[in-house]
Amino acid sequence: MLSDMIKNLRENAGFSQSQLAKKLDVTRSSVNAWEMGLSTPTTHYIVELAKLFHVSTDYILGLDKTRTIILDGYTEEQIELLYKLINYFDKQK
Structure with missing residues (x-):
């Protein structure tokens, strides 16, 4: 549900x-x-939420269950560090 997704993303971001x-x-x-769930954000705000939380609009809308992290705006060094962290956590499973 969109309302739950917005709340979860906000809380996970610490806002x-x-x-x-x-x-x-x-x-x-x-x-x-x-x-x-009393109102729904406009398309503009769904896009802004996706940008802010680095996820796709499909993820926010519940159309895609796979969380995709948008890496636009990060340096190559930052992206490399993110991949290293992901690999580290994968090994901990």
Whole structure:
């Protein structure tokens, strides 16, 4: 469900509703309404959420269960470090 996805992404990123609202230039009550399922973010805000959380819009909408991390904007060094972390955690399974 979209409302649960927004809340989970926000909490996993360590943002309060107020912090997320500020990043998106909306009110805290808008974020709360999205998370409570009382309203739905516009397409514009779904795209902005995807960019902010580095996931696809399909993931946010629940159309794709695989979490894809968008690496645009990261340096090659940062990407290499991310891959090393992923490999490290895979070995811990």
